[in-house]
Amino acid sequence: MSLPTTTTAPPSAAVQARTFSAVLVANRGEIACxxxxxxxxxxxxxxxxxxxxxxxARHVALADTAVAIGGTAPSESYLKIDAVIDACRRSGAEAVHPGYGFLSxxxxxxxxLDAAGITFIGPGVGAIEVMxxxxxxxxxxxxxxxxxxPGIAQPGLTDQELIEAAPGVGFPLLxxxxxxxxxxxxxxxERPEDMASTLVTxxxxxxxxxxxxxxxxxxxxxxxxxxxxxxLADNHGNVIHLGERECSLQRRHQKVIEEAPSALFESLPDGAGERARIGEAACNAARSVNYSGAGTVEFxxxxxxxxxxxxMEMNTRLQVEHPVTEMVTxxxxxxxxxxxxxxxxxxxxxSDVVLNGHAVEARVYAEVPERxxxxxxxxxxALAEQGAADATVSGHRQAHANVRIDSAMRDRLEITGDYDPMLAKVIxxxxxxxxxxDTLDAALGRYTLLGVDTNVEYLRLLINDPEVRAGHLDTGLIERKLPSLEFRHVGPAELIAAALTLWLERTGAVLAGDAWKSADSWRVGGRGAWTVTFGVPxxxxxxxxxTEEDSTVTASIDGGNPSSIKAVDRTATSIALELDGGLVTFAVGITQGDAQEIYVGNDGWSCRLEVLNxxxxxxRMLAGIEREDGAADPEVRSPMPGTVVxxxxxxxxxxxxxxxLLAVEAMKMEHQLVASVAGTVHLTSKPGDLVKADQVLATIHVDKTSTDEEVQR
Structure with missing residues (x-):
C-alpha cells in the first residue's frame, strides 16, 4: 500500500504568489538535510x-549555497547569532529555518532576525518567551x-526553598x-535526604x-x-492538530522510539474521543500564545x-520525531x-486530517549500549543505508516503499564528540x-554503518520486546528492560571473517588460485600459516x-581445531563465506593508519576488532599476567574524548x-567515572581539561598492608 497523501486543496493564487527566494538552514546533520x-x-x-x-558534511554538499560560520564548538559556530545573520546577508537569504536544537x-x-529584517521560520517572540x-x-x-x-513552579527559588517545598509536592518528585x-x-x-545533593548536580x-x-x-x-x-497554526487565527505521537520509550528522558498514533488511544473503545480531547488541549495551549507554525505540546x-x-511543555519548533506524523498524515x-x-x-x-496506518521511528546513535x-x-x-535515493537530490533516503531514512551520513565521514550523537533516523x-x-525491524537489520559503534542492535532488541509489541509502554520501561537484554558478542564466525578479509587484502591471496600470482610467501606443498592477532571488545x-594447502583453506582460533572455508565472495565492503557447511555474510570495513582496526557486522549488529602488532x-599479555585474576584496574581512564567537567x-x-571521582562530558552527555578499588586516589586531571580516549585521569593506590589485615580478619 502506498503512503497516504495530503487531502488539502492548493492555496489560492493570491496567497501562493508570496514566497521566499532563498532560505538559510541554521543547523547541521540530518535535520539540515x-x-x-x-x-x-x-x-x-x-x-x-x-x-x-x-x-x-553532507548538508553542505546538498545545499545550493554554503557559508562558513566559525570554529568547531557550537558556541563558536552554530550558536553564534551574529555569524548566522551575517551568513544571511552574504547569501541573500530572506528567511531562516532553525531546525531543532541550537538556536531553534x-x-x-x-x-x-526581526531587527535585521529576516523572517524567522517559527513562532513569534512572545510564544517563544512564554513557552x-x-x-x-x-x-x-x-x-x-x-x-x-501538581508541583511548585516559581522563578528564583533557592535550594533551601525547594527543599522546604518538596514535602508539599510529595515524594518521589522530579x-x-x-x-x-x-x-x-x-x-x-526518591527521599527527602537526597534533595540537597541532587539540587547541586x-x-x-x-x-x-x-x-x-x-x-x-x-x-x-x-x-x-x-x-x-x-x-499547526497560521498568522490568520487558524489552529489544528495532526494527531498524537507516542514517545514513552525513553532513556534518561531522551526519546529512543517514537510512533504515531499512540498505541494507548488505539486500544481504547473511545480512542477517537480521547484523541480529540488531548488535541483540543494542545490547540488551546497554542492559541494562548498566538502560536504560528509547527509546534508540539507534550503531555x-x-x-x-x-x-x-x-x-509538560510546548516545544516551539520542529521535533526530531516529526516524520512519523508526516508518514500517517x-x-x-x-x-x-x-x-x-x-x-x-x-x-x-x-476535518481534513486523517491518520492512515501506523508509523514508527528509531533514532540511530553513535553509542555503546552495553557500556x-x-x-x-x-x-x-562502510555505509549501506539500503536502497537509498540519490543523495545529491534527496534530503532523506527512501529505502523501500514504506521506509524512510533521514540521515546525514556519508562514507569516510568523521564522527567527533563535538555534537549530539544522533546519526540518523529510520522510519x-x-x-x-x-x-x-515488522517493517522497522527489517529496515534496521539492513542498516549498515561501520567504523563507529551504534545502537542499532539495541533498537531491534527493544522493538521486539513482548511488552513493546503489546503496546504496554511507559517512560521507565527501557531502564527496567536493559539489564535483561541479551547483546550479541563476537564469535568464531566474526573472527574468521575478519581474519580472512585481512588475509585476502594483505597477501593478495586468491582461493584455489594461481600461487605464482600471490604476494604471500609460497612454498612447495602450499602456503604457510598466516596469523593475525585481534584485540576484542x-x-x-x-x-x-x-592456512591454505592443496586448495583447501582452514582457519583456527588460538590454535584450536581448524574450520574449513570453501567459498568466498569478497567485495569492497562485504565478505560472504561458506564456513563448516554454513553460509555467512558480513559487512566489513578497515580503518587506515598505524592503529588499524577492522569492523565486521550483519543484521544490525557490528563489532570492532583491533589489529595488534x-x-x-x-x-597486553604481560599486563594480564601481572594483574591477579579478577583484580580491578587501579587506573581510571576516560572512556572517550571529552572535557573534564x-x-x-x-x-x-x-x-x-x-x-x-570525576565526570567527563562528550556529545552533550555527562559520564561519571568511579573508583574500581578502594585506596588513595592520585589525580592527573582537573576541571576544564580536554582528554583523549583511554587517557588516565586518576590512579588509585591500594594499601597492601590494610588489604592483608582485612583478609586475615
Missing amino acids: RVIRTLKEMGIRSVAVYSDVDKD ENVEFAKA GDKIRSKNHVMAYDVPCV IKPSAGGGGKGMHIV ARRVAASAFGDDTLFLERLIRAPRHIEVQV LVSDDHPDEFFF GIDLVEWQVRIAAGEVLTVAQ NFMPSMGRIV AWGEDRAAAL GGGVVAVSI RAERLR SVSVVDGDLVEEGQV
Whole structure:
C-alpha cells in the first residue's frame, strides 16, 4: 500500500504568489538535510552554514549555497547569532529555518532576525518567551483549561526553598530545569535526604547546558506515558492538530522510539474521543500564545487512567520525531512551516486530517549500549543505508516503499564528540502497528554503518520486546528492560571473517588460485600459516591463523581445531563465506593508519576488532599476567574524548570502591567515572581539561598492608 497523501486543496493564487527566494538552514546533520530536501521540492534556493569540522558534511554538499560560520564548538559556530545573520546577508537569504536544537528556541535569535529584517521560520517572540520557560508556561496555560502536573513552579527559588517545598509536592518528585528541553537536566528524587545533593548536580547541569540554573519541582507520576500532539497554526487565527505521537520509550528522558498514533488511544473503545480531547488541549495551549507554525505540546498520560493527561511543555519548533506524523498524515510539516512564515493561510482544516496506518521511528546513535550508552567516535568505513535515493537530490533516503531514512551520513565521514550523537533516523510505515514494527525491524537489520559503534542492535532488541509489541509502554520501561537484554558478542564466525578479509587484502591471496600470482610467501606443498592477532571488545586477545594447502583453506582460533572455508565472495565492503557447511555474510570495513582496526557486522549488529602488532600483543599479555585474576584496574581512564567537567575528590583522598571521582562530558552527555578499588586516589586531571580516549585521569593506590589485615580478619 502506498503512503497516504495530503487531502488539502492548493492555496489560492493570491496567497501562493508570496514566497521566499532563498532560505538559510541554521543547523547541521540530518535535520539540515531534511529541511533542504523540502526547500528543493518547493523551488527555493537553500543556504547551508557549517563549522570548521563540518566543511565536508553532507548538508553542505546538498545545499545550493554554503557559508562558513566559525570554529568547531557550537558556541563558536552554530550558536553564534551574529555569524548566522551575517551568513544571511552574504547569501541573500530572506528567511531562516532553525531546525531543532541550537538556536531553534532562542528568543534573542528571533529578535535579532526581526531587527535585521529576516523572517524567522517559527513562532513569534512572545510564544517563544512564554513557552521557553517551563515555570512560566505551566502557570500560563492553566488559565486556558490545560491541565498541569501538581508541583511548585516559581522563578528564583533557592535550594533551601525547594527543599522546604518538596514535602508539599510529595515524594518521589522530579527536579526540572526551567530552561532547555529534551529531558536534559531532569533528576528523580526518591527521599527527602537526597534533595540537597541532587539540587547541586541539577543546577550545575542546567547552568552548563542552558545558561540558566533555575529549577522547579513536579510530582513524579509513576509509569507515565509520554504523549505529544503536533499542532499547526497560521498568522490568520487558524489552529489544528495532526494527531498524537507516542514517545514513552525513553532513556534518561531522551526519546529512543517514537510512533504515531499512540498505541494507548488505539486500544481504547473511545480512542477517537480521547484523541480529540488531548488535541483540543494542545490547540488551546497554542492559541494562548498566538502560536504560528509547527509546534508540539507534550503531555504525561496515566496508563491506568488514560482520560487524565497533564501538560509538560510546548516545544516551539520542529521535533526530531516529526516524520512519523508526516508518514500517517501525508502532510509535509517543513513545507507548511515555510508557507506559514511567508504569510499563507492554513488550508488544512481539522476535518481534513486523517491518520492512515501506523508509523514508527528509531533514532540511530553513535553509542555503546552495553557500556552504559557510552558515546562512540571514529570514521565511517562502510555505509549501506539500503536502497537509498540519490543523495545529491534527496534530503532523506527512501529505502523501500514504506521506509524512510533521514540521515546525514556519508562514507569516510568523521564522527567527533563535538555534537549530539544522533546519526540518523529510520522510519517505517505499516497498515497497522504490528506491520510498522515488522517493517522497522527489517529496515534496521539492513542498516549498515561501520567504523563507529551504534545502537542499532539495541533498537531491534527493544522493538521486539513482548511488552513493546503489546503496546504496554511507559517512560521507565527501557531502564527496567536493559539489564535483561541479551547483546550479541563476537564469535568464531566474526573472527574468521575478519581474519580472512585481512588475509585476502594483505597477501593478495586468491582461493584455489594461481600461487605464482600471490604476494604471500609460497612454498612447495602450499602456503604457510598466516596469523593475525585481534584485540576484542572487553580487553581480550585472540589469534586467528589462516592456512591454505592443496586448495583447501582452514582457519583456527588460538590454535584450536581448524574450520574449513570453501567459498568466498569478497567485495569492497562485504565478505560472504561458506564456513563448516554454513553460509555467512558480513559487512566489513578497515580503518587506515598505524592503529588499524577492522569492523565486521550483519543484521544490525557490528563489532570492532583491533589489529595488534607483536609489541602490543606482548604488552597486553604481560599486563594480564601481572594483574591477579579478577583484580580491578587501579587506573581510571576516560572512556572517550571529552572535557573534564567536575572533580569530586581531592588528590590524596581515601576513596571507596564505586565512589564517584570525576565526570567527563562528550556529545552533550555527562559520564561519571568511579573508583574500581578502594585506596588513595592520585589525580592527573582537573576541571576544564580536554582528554583523549583511554587517557588516565586518576590512579588509585591500594594499601597492601590494610588489604592483608582485612583478609586475615
